[in-house]
Amino acid sequence: MPIVQVAFDLPLDRLFDYLAPEASAADVGLRTLAPFGSGQKVGVILSVVSESRWPEEQLRPVTAIWRDTPPLSQADLKLLHFCSTYYHHPLGAVTLNALPPGLRRIKGWSPPRRRRKCAEVEPVAAPTLTSEQQAAVASVLSGMDGFQPVLLHGITGSGKTEVYLRLIEQQVAAGRQVLVLAPEISLTPQLEQRFRQRLPGISMVSMHSGLGEKERAVRWLEAQNGEAAVVLGTRSAIFCPMPRLGLIVVDEEHDGSYKQQEGLRYSARDLALVRAQQLQIPAVLGSATPALESWWNVQAGRYRLLSLSDRAISGARLPSIRLVETSAAQAQDMSPVVLEALASRLARKEQSLVFVNRRGYAPVLFCPQCRWISGCSRCSARMVVHLRRHELRCHHCGLKHPIPQRCPDCGNTHLETLGSGTQKIEAALHSHFPSARILRLDSDTLTRREAWEETLKTIHAGEVDILVGTQLLVKGHDFPRITLVAALGVDQALYSSDFRSSERLFAQLVQVAGRAGRAADSGEVLIQTAFPGHPLFQSLLAHDYPGFAQRELEERRLTGFPPFAYQALLRASSENPAALEKFMQEAVEATPPRQHGLEIYDPVPPPLARLAGKARLQLLVQAPHRAQLQEFLSAWEARLHALAPRSVQWSLDVDPTEL
Ligand code: ADP
Ligand code: ZN
Ligand code: ZN
Numbered sequence: 001m002p003i004v005q006v007a008f009d010l011p012l013d014r015l016f017d018y019l020a021p022e023a024s025a026a027d028v029g030l031r032t033l034a035p036f037g038s039g040q041k042v043g044v045i046l047s048v049v050s051e052s053r054w055p056e057e058q059l060r061p062v063t064a065i066w067r068d069t070p071p072l073s074q075a076d077l078k079l080l081h082f083c084s085t086y087y088h089h090p091l092g093a094v095t096l097n098a099l100p101p102g103l104r105r106i107k108g109w110s111p112p113r114r115r116r117k118c119a120e121v122e123p124v125a126a127p128t129l130t131s132e133q134q135a136a137v138a139s140v141l142s143g144m145d146g147f148q149p150v151l152l153h154g155i156t157g158s159g160k161t162e163v164y165l166r167l168i169e170q171q172v173a174a175g176r177q178v179l180v181l182a183p184e185i186s187l188t189p190q191l192e193q194r195f196r197q198r199l200p201g202i203s204m205v206s207m208h209s210g211l212g213e214k215e216r217a218v219r220w221l222e223a224q225n226g227e228a229a230v231v232l233g234t235r236s237a238i239f240c241p242m243p244r245l246g247l248i249v250v251d252e253e254h255d256g257s258y259k260q261q262e263g264l265r266y267s268a269r270d271l272a273l274v275r276a277q278q279l280q281i282p283a284v285l286g287s288a289t290p291a292l293e294s295w296w297n298v299q300a301g302r303y304r305l306l307s308l309s310d311r312a313i314s315g316a317r318l319p320s321i322r323l324v325e326t327s328a329a330q331a332q333d334m335s336p337v338v339l340e341a342l343a344s345r346l347a348r349k350e351q352s353l354v355f356v357n358r359r360g361y362a363p364v365l366f367c368p369q370c371r372w373i374s375g376c377s378r379c380s381a382r383m384v385v386h387l388r389r390h391e392l393r394c395h396h397c398g399l400k401h402p403i404p405q406r407c408p409d410c411g412n413t414h415l416e417t418l419g420s421g422t423q424k425i426e427a428a429l430h431s432h433f434p435s436a437r438i439l440r441l442d443s444d445t446l447t448r449r450e451a452w453e454e455t456l457k458t459i460h461a462g463e464v465d466i467l468v469g470t471q472l473l474v475k476g477h478d479f480p481r482i483t484l485v486a487a488l489g490v491d492q493a494l495y496s497s498d499f500r501s502s503e504r505l506f507a508q509l510v511q512v513a514g515r516a517g518r519a520a521d522s523g524e525v526l527i528q529t530a531f532p533g534h535p536l537f538q539s540l541l542a543h544d545y546p547g548f549a550q551r552e553l554e555e556r557r558l559t560g561f562p563p564f565a566y567q568a569l570l571r572a573s574s575e576n577p578a579a580l581e582k583f584m585q586e587a588v589e590a591t592p593p594r595q596h597g598l599e600i601y602d603p604v605p606p607p608l609a610r611l612a613g614k615a616r617l618q619l620l621v622q623a624p625h626r627a628q629l630q631e632f633l634s635a636w637e638a639r640l641h642a643l644a645p646r647s648v649q650w651s652l653d654v655d656p657t658e659l
Contacts, residue, residue: 003052004062006034006043007092009104010119014091017052018044019061029071032098033063033106042104044072044095059440069103070224076241079275082384086274086630088637088652089264097264097455098239102217121193123200127312129166133159137166140282140642144171144246148282149273151253151298153290154308155318156514157544160286162312164249164531165198167284172202172229179231182638183255189453190478191251192232199230207240235260235268238275246281248272253285253294254507256657263431265653287516287544287643289507292556295549319485319516319523321541323532334425337638338486338526339432345484346436346465352484353467354429355512356422357493357505363421365392367407368414380609387423397612425488426468433466441469471508473515485516491529494536498659502536506548509540554654560622566629569659570619570640571606572650577615583648584617590643592635598623620659630656 002023005015018034020027023045025583030045040063052059063323070093072080080098084091096104127192129137140150140163154160168178182191185208192206205219222228224241231240235258242528250258258269269285276283285294285303297303316503322336336352345352364382365374374383375382376394384394384404392401406413419422426440441455458464462481467473493505509527516523529537539548557564570587584603591600601620609616623629644650 001050001056002043003049003056003059004032005047005049006032006062007046008036008041008043008093009096011090011093011259013090015046017054017059019056019059020048020065021061021281023062023065026408027065027067027071029073029077031066031069031103033066035060035063042106043092044089044099046077046091046095049240069221072241073243075243075279076239078278079147079239082274082278083264085268085272087264087266087654088633089166094264098236100213100216100220102213103220110252115591118631121196121200124194124197126198127162129162130310130312132308132310133163133166133312136163136308137170138656139304139306140167141412143172144282145280147277147280149276149297150282150306151204151290151294151303152284152286152306152308153545154286154288156510157311157313158288159312160308161194161251164251164284164286165195167247167249168195168199168202168230168387171246172199173471174246175244177223177226177228177242177244178230178247178249179237179240179242179245179270179272180230180249180251181237181258182232182234183252183257184472184590185232185234189456191579195230195232202230203228204232207231207237209234238266238268238271245275245279246342248276248281248283250283250285252287254287254289254291254339259657261658265656267652267655267657268274270655277442287291289510290545290549292503292552293551293563296553299553316510318543319513319525321525323514323537323541324526324528325532326530334428334488336527338488338528341484341486341524341526342429342433342466345432350482350483351459351462351465351467351479351481352486353473353479353512353515354425354484355473355485355487356425356468356470357487357489357508359654363417363424365403366416366517367410367412368416369408369412370410372407372409378613379611380605381611384421385417385423387427391505394617396608422468422470429466429468436465437463438468439464439465441467441473442449447539471511479515482515484524484526485512486526486528487512488528490527491531494531494534499556499559500657503552506536506540506545510545513540524644553650565622565624566626568621568629568633569653569656570621570650570652571616572618572648573611573614573616574648575614576647579645579647580615580617583644583650584619586643587636587640587650590636590639592632592639594632595623598628598632599627618659 002020003017004023005017007015025048027045027048029087032043033040034043080095084094134598136152152160152163164180171178185206187191195204204223207219217284220240223231226243231242233236233240250269253269259267259361273283324335326335342352363385365385374392376383376397376399378399379394380394381394381396383394386393390403392403407415422440422442426438429438487509490505493501498632513525516525535551572580572583588600599622603617603619606618608614640650
């Protein structure tokens with residue numbers, strides 16, 4: 001009797017056998033409902049065999065095999081297999097998590113009765129390509145029938161999106177599908193709208209977490225049955241089945257959001273390359289500030305570099321960037337130079353953007369008398385002041401408290417806020433410019449897509465004079481009316497212990513600067529810093545990413561960091577600190593014999609040593625070659641499974657981006 005081998009979303013690296021009298025090889029990749037323990041579970045059939053290693057009388061029959069949706073193809077399963085092996089994550093968990101949530105449910109799948117209709121858009125004619133754009137398009141088109149990794153490096157506004165659009169048109173005309181990954185589509189309706197305007201008549205679906213469950217499943221199925229020619233999606237869309245996939249585009253390929261930071265810790269950018277290689281199709285990675293890994297891949301001859309060095313709209317110039325020197329203590333508040341520049345924009349009725357680099361700091365409550373600081377009782381993080389709700393909130397575990405009236409340690413009633421969050425800057429702006437229309441945008445004010453779209457409209461209509469915001473604001477938005485950008489609080493990234501922090505800062509400042517003067521009138525960018533001589537700023541002023549990248553890469557080479565080494569982290573947490581310590585120590589002792597060059601560091605607490613009441617430790621492994629690291633991890637993983645007590649949760653993070 002046919003036996004199906006089923007993958008479930010479980011932390012176990014094995015499949016489960018069931019009897020399925022009517023199953024055939026064509027059922028591989030289908031979803032199935034099967035008894036599990038005393039309940040039922042949804043799984044995916046990964047193979048159909050005639051014999052099990054268990055006696056047949058011990059096997060139970062499946063409850064149902066769902067044939068109303070197409071199976072995952074061999075190509076889809078191949079990608080999931082790679083993902084499971086490379087990231088050392090159970091195949092079942094990888095497979096089920098690749099499905100949209102609506103198709104993981106026991107209820108079975110029923111399409112919604114009414115589809116939400118997309119708003120009609122006015123088609124927009126294609127511009128004549130610049131010669132650089134033309135060369136880039138031609139270059140990719142010349143190698144369409146094989147794996148072709150391309151890095152499209154172009155300054156902001158150089159017309160990278162236009163290059164993608166031409167490639168998409170060509171591929172769709174040739175009967176193929178295109179997958180476009182972007183960092184934050186739910187917050188960038190402009191990107192989707194532009195695609196629709198420029199690709200009228202091409203069926204396109206966008207896929208992101210802001211969608212309802214049914215809608216997401218419907219779009220996924222449209223991609224899977226080939227109806228949707230173009231999929232525009234965030235990270236998880238990399239797993240979307242597309243039977244005629246002919247091209248993958250990864251926009252803003254350096255963006256940190258491509259790496260998932262929990263569960264299966266995959267990089268969608270890296271998987272895009274794997275998928276393209278498996279399918280022997282081109283992959284185009286685009287960015288104004290490529291990840292240093294990608295830039296190094298160009299230098300090592302693995303990727304082809306295509307460059308766009310000018311802004312696409314003739315007459316649009318790069319904004320002029322100016323450093324405003326302040327003392328270290330004042331770098332987070334607005335200096336007189338910045339205030340004056342804002343005042344002159346207000347007088348000319350132009351928009352300004354105040355960018356607050358909040359990564360790593362936020363307003364915390366502080367007692368000047370005894371130096372008490374508002375720490376979270378469950379984490380090693382600081383609680384952040386939220387003035388509007390009048391509460392302290394931990395951004396890591398969500399714990400909330402009302403703002404205390406007096407210092408819990410010494411009773412002092414004059415508590416101060418430390419650090420400069422967007423709210424504090426907003427308040428300062430109000431007092432300096434009482435009649436200005438000021439709008440603060442950050443993840444606290446923008447949780448819903450609709451709210452965000454409303455906000456964008458207000459900005460575009462010119463109903464705002466000064467925008468205050470964090471990195472959210474600078475992700476790919478076009479604000480043509482902004483002529484001044486002021487960046488505050490950037491210095492700590494220069495001297496952070498994280499070796500990636502200057503790379504991130506550079507990318508962020510380039511993006512911020514790109515917001516100014518995108519249209520014909522050029523803009524001005526002011527960066528407040530106590531370290532104007534820092535080489536990072538010198539490269540930035542010269543609009544010289546290659547120079548910056550070369551210096552950073554040299555430093556990474558000397559210090560032996562990626563891309564000159566391959567890393568993995570063992571992450572572990574427990575409510576029982578003693579058990580955690582013991583596990584980590586045993587993990588070190590259980591490391592398999594290893595080749596020369598592979599290094600194992602000591603277990604250390606991560607920057608957030610406690611999270612939601614659990615103690616955390618991590619251990620870094622580093623190797624000069626990828627294959628060497630992988631071989632080591634496979635052997636180690638098996639031993640870790642045997643070692644770990646129930647009270648300790650652990651996982652491997654391959655190619656970690658946050659140490
Ligand atoms: P990027 O994606 O590199 O930031 P975009 O593709 O968004 O750049 O292009 C910037 C602006 O230039 C957009 O308004 C776009 O419509 C316009 N643009 C792009 N290519 C051309 C072109 N060849 N001729 C005229 N305008 C162009
Ligand atoms: Zn005190
Ligand atoms: Zn907390």
